[in-house]
Amino acid sequence: MGDEEPGAQRPVGPRGSPEHAMTRLELTCERCHRPASPVAWQCPRCQGPLTLASWPAFALHLSDDDHTLWRYGPLLRVPRNVSLGEGFTPLVPCTVPPYGHFLAKLEFLAPTGSYKDRGTAVLVNHLVAHGVTEVVEDSSGNAGASLAAYAAAAGIEATIFVPAHASPAKKGQVAVFGARLVEVPGPRAAAAEACRRAAQQAVYASHAWSPLFLLGQMTVAWELWEQMGGTLPDxxxxxxxxxxxxxxxxxxxxxxxxGGFASRLPRLYGVQAAACDPIVRAWEAGADAPLPVREGETVAEGVRIAAPVRGREVLAALRATAGGALRVEEHAIVDAQRALARRGLFVEATSATAVAALPAVRRLVGPSAQIVVPLTGSGLKQGHWGDS
Ligand SMILES: [Zn+2]
Structure with a gap:
């Protein structure tokens, strides 16, 4: 065996052992295609985002008695050492006037109240398998709370950088799990910058950068396919x-x-607040990369991201699925949040952006199309509940 490539993956188990087989995920740079360390957050050479050397194809190797996302464990190829019961959220038909009928995937019922637990669970288990004992992350709240919970469960230390303007309920949630909470004044991007400096000393468990996080998020599509009787929505x-x-x-x-289980992809629509809409602007301009925007204030704090790390990939996904990007105004977000609550679904403002865009989406996909809306985060996280 020659000199080991710097940053090359070191398997934790002996070659050929089941442990080795479960941890052989290799990371490579999306831009220069060089291999990277399994605990790296970006390419050390070109600073590009990392990807998996191979992404799974779906197969029916499911654990039928496991009603968590670890049902897909053989496809994820990450050993489960820590679980809080993430995955398998309900899919419920609902009608919310005046937004019409849709299938709501209740992601806010995840262990920490947001969809982020899927990605965090897979990422933390991957890092634990590689001996990581300390992580840092930046977040507007949900990813930080999720990482704090899984770090607590795994017995590792977490430091979470949040913008000082994040909701007190989310900051409290980060702290209650025992993570170190660092409030950073200024825009959301300032928290990310502070975290990147800290990442020189500890492992950056980034929901924005890590392909392991995306691997966990794939399970929502697989659950939809199962819950819809072996089909995907329109x-x-x-x-x-x-x-x-x-x-x-x-x-x-x-x-x-x-894997041969679906003949077509659902059309994917991403919704941004008009106050911070870099992808929508790129979509409208036909650009391949997000356009620069000022990070404006919005009630939808979870989508207040002026420069998405994987913006190019998002735009490619929208094009590949014949979907699109849409913006919604602040009053429309608040109206949708209130309408959902009046139907018994209490979600945070960020989640309501998708419902606010439903009338526009329906005009694009037709009145009979089957539409799924993942309701991403609990309203209890917001801490202030408007005038209702
Ligand atoms: Zn690179």
């Missing part, structure tokens, strides 16, 4: 910040098609 509409949910849906759908 369209899925979701909030769009970094794009982790949308990219997970895309990769998960591709895996189903590659």
């Amino acid at each position: 369209a899925v509409v979701c909030p769009l910040g970094q794009g982790g949910l949308l990219l997970g849906l895309w990769r998960g759908s591709l895996a189903l098609r590659e």
